Amino acid sequence: MNITLNKKQAIAIASIAAAGIVLAALILGTGKSNPAPAPAAKAEAHAEKKDEHGHEAVEGRLELTAAQSRAAGVVIATAAPGRIQTTVALPGEIRFNEDRTAHVVPRLSGVVEAVQADLGQLVKKGQVLAVIASTALSEQRSELLSAQRRLSLARSTYEREEKLWREKISAEQDYLQAQQTWREAEIAVQNAQQKLSALGAGSGGKGPLNRYDIRAPFDGMVLEKHITLGEAVKEDANIFVISDLSTVWAEIAVPAKDLATVRMGGKAVVKASAFDASAQGTITYVGALLGEQTRTAKARISLLNPDMAWRPGLFVTVEVVSGEADAPVTVHSTAIQTVEDKPVVFVQVKDGYQATPVVLGRSDGKLTHIKQGLAAGTPYAAQGSFVLKSELGKDAAGHEH
Structure with a gap:
């Protein structure tokens, strides 16, 4: 009984093997008669990633009509030869223009009677900042008044003596003495006036002789204030700091290797770090010595x-x-965008734009050198490229769904 079962099993196994041989022959025959289309499909797929200029596409072509391009703010330019500036970037800090910054001192000791300027206030040249009552100023003005009265008397005496001398009534010596006294009185008045002028104070007019007005030396902003009402101040006290901020300095530290580039009279562009702002200025000073620590x-x-x-x-x-x-x-540097972590330029093609990968060279912020990926004369989106990048991203997302 066991022998009979083994024979049946052997027959079954032989039948399965024969069927497998026949099936394999059929498959091999089919493969020979119909070649695999894979290479052609690959070539077609690769061809789909080339535009009419032969540029490789990153994510395909973006179709836009002329009206849509205008609405997106796209401006077309042509890739062309250009001159690119190389620059040296140095860190710096904005500082006061020290030539237009003043430390205001009273020049006379006294007691503060009024304060008429506050921190941060813009003041005009000659504007009263504070008022001080000064005994020293009162003495100076009294001296001037006395000198003026002596001058008036000396002038009258001289005129009288001159008349008497011409009429042969008095001696010439009296006339000359009166003339000398008059000249000395004039000098005394001039001296008293110049003392007051050096202090920045006038004769006082009809007001109190001890009133001293401290005035702004020029238009500017009050940066520091060290004076209060009723305070006694000395003649050399630093009571105000005023700076004219219509001009400022950008101060930089120049390494030795860049001293040949940073020269007096040269132009420089200053860019703010905290916000988007830039301005062009002139290099007005370059130090002749290197710092011992900073070099x-x-x-x-x-x-x-x-x-x-x-x-x-x-x-x-x-x-x-x-x-x-x-x-x-x-x-134009504004034309360069990043797609799939690659720099691209949107080249104008028929019925739209092609995101074309490029190899970048040096740039001065306005123009960028394209080493590879773009030929001179190729039209591209110089402005509005960011909008094109956004639209390209939307198309890619739509195809994924």
């Missing part, structure tokens, strides 16, 4: 500051042009 030289750039945007203490970056170089293919 750098100080330099400063003078900036116009009409809107008071450049505040002292603000950190800035100063870019100084160090040279220029010609590039065979350049585009």
